[in-house]
Amino acid sequence: MKTVYVDNAATTAMSDTAIKAMTPYLKEVYGNPSSLHTVGQVAKEALEKFRAEIAQCLNCDAREVYFTSGGSEADNQAIRSAAANGARKGKKHIVTTAFEHHAVLHTLKKLEKEGFEVTYLPVHADGLITASEVEAAIRPDTALVTVMYANNEVGTILPIREIGEVCRKAQVVFHTDAVQAVGHIPVDVQADNIDMLSLSAHKFHGPKGVGALYCRRGIVLNTFVDGGAQERGKRAGTENIAGIAAMAAALKEACANMEKTAKHVTALRDGLIDGLLKIPHSKLNGDRVKRLPSNINMCFEGIEGEGLLLHLDARGICASSGSACTSGSLDPSHVLLALGLPHEVAHGSLRISLSEGNTQKDAEEILKAVPEVVEYLRNMSPVWEELEKGERPHLI
Numbered sequence: 001m002k003t004v005y006v007d008n009a010a011t012t013a014m015s016d017t018a019i020k021a022m023t024p025y026l027k028e029v030y031g032n033p034s035s036l037h038t039v040g041q042v043a044k045e046a047l048e049k050f051r052a053e054i055a056q057c058l059n060c061d062a063r064e065v066y067f068t069s070g071g072s073e074a075d076n077q078a079i080r081s082a083a084a085n086g087a088r089k090g091k092k093h094i095v096t097t098a099f100e101h102h103a104v105l106h107t108l109k110k111l112e113k114e115g116f117e118v119t120y121l122p123v124h125a126d127g128l129i130t131a132s133e134v135e136a137a138i139r140p141d142t143a144l145v146t147v148m149y150a151n152n153e154v155g156t157i158l159p160i161r162e163i164g165e166v167c168r169k170a171q172v173v174f175h176t177d178a179v180q181a182v183g184h185i186p187v188d189v190q191a192d193n194i195d196m197l198s199l200s201a202h203k204f205h206g207p208k209g210v211g212a213l214y215c216r217r218g219i220v221l222n223t224f225v226d227g228g229a230q231e232r233g234k235r236a237g238t239e240n241i242a243g244i245a246a247m248a249a250a251l252k253e254a255c256a257n258m259e260k261t262a263k264h265v266t267a268l269r270d271g272l273i274d275g276l277l278k279i280p281h282s283k284l285n286g287d288r289v290k291r292l293p294s295n296i297n298m299c300f301e302g303i304e305g306e307g308l309l310l311h312l313d314a315r316g317i318c319a320s321s322g323s324a325c326t327s328g329s330l331d332p333s334h335v336l337l338a339l340g341l342p343h344e345v346a347h348g349s350l351r352i353s354l355s356e357g358n359t360q361k362d363a364e365e366i367l368k369a370v371p372e373v374v375e376y377l378r379n380m381s382p383v384w385e386e387l388e389k390g391e392r393p394h395l396i
């Protein structure tokens with residue numbers, strides 16, 4: 001059975017380009033970039049070339065790019081650094097949204113325990129917030145605004161340029177978790193008024209365990225991992241040069257093919273949304289237009305997302321429920337709850353995230369399997385029976 005992999009927001013397969021780019025750095029060019037001998041210096045030169053390539057994709061200076069172990073570390077470092085530097089000036093307030101990735105939310109929860117105050121902006125039913133809502137939340141003691149570029153579950157694209165403008169005007173540091181955006185939609189740190197940005201290679205066909213933090217010159221960056229003087233003293237540890245080589249190659253390729261890829265996946269996405277909405281009592285989550293080309297997130301009333309996933313998996317379709325069940329809790333996704341969905345509806349969610357490798361045939365298989373599985377699960381569901389008998393009201 002051929003697998004239909006549509007969980008690209010969780011992780012992507014590495015591209016051949018990325019694998020090819022990394023191989024020499026696992027074999028011939030194995031030097032430590034901190035070594036003074038030739039083998040080390042060859043690695044160092046390559047490292048700086050990759051840094052410049054990534055900077056070019058983001059439209060920044062190479063010296064503003066710091067390599068990390070991925071998106072989570074970049075988020076942690078950016079937020080902790082901005083918080084600590086704000087606190088030194090008596091600023092201990094942070095603005096964010098209710099539907100950030102846990103790498104952001106859990107860092108902020110810890111900061112709250114350390115005496116910071118966090119405003120979690122509520123998200124509208126369409127999965128968006130406005131720049132004026134951010135503006136209204138900024139106070140004289142605000143140290144940081146952190147708002148994701150695009151949401152990993154519902155795929156909505158936030159008004160980052162406008163939020164950046166508001167932060168610039170208020171002279172507040174602006175960080176964005178752009179892990180779902182970089183390599184998929186145009187991101188330009190200058191035009192978008194971004195001070196700090198997190199990205200992760202494995203979300204754009206690079207390897208896992210490598211990412212980067214952009215930190216605009218003039219914004220103080222504290223170390224997060226202490227040790228050697230790598231990354232201009234901002235992130236200790238021998239550089240993951242093979243991973244960085246692959247990340248740079250993957251990002252260059254993603255940016256070069258961005259329009260073509262977006263056109264291809266948008267067409268698949270729109271066909272899937274239209275087809276899946278034909279299922280009675282179903283709903284698309286997140287704005288239909290301001291969304292990532294690759295993202296479909298739906299709720300089907302009367303079923304559990306986990307059941308749907310397992311049945312789809314048995315048919316070779318790998319998707320996600322977008323729920324937190326993997327973390328061992330039975331709570332529905334904090335993102336869907338932030339959009340105002342009732343618990344019982346949020347439980348029946350399905351996230352399909354596409355990549356350029358997906359085909360029309362994949363879409364057809366999904367459009368055949370999902371309605372069948374939803375019907376099968378509803379036929380076994382006591383909740384659905386109550387809904388059908390009118391003993392409880394349909395919510396969607």
Ligand SMILES: *Cc1c(COP(=O)(O)O)cnc(C)c1O
Pocket residue numbers: 009010069070071072073075101103148150151152177178179180200201202203209210211
């Ligand atoms: C995947 C993801 C992360 C975490 O990145 P890692 O490289 O896996 O640590 C952070 N934020 C968002 C929005 C993501 O989608």
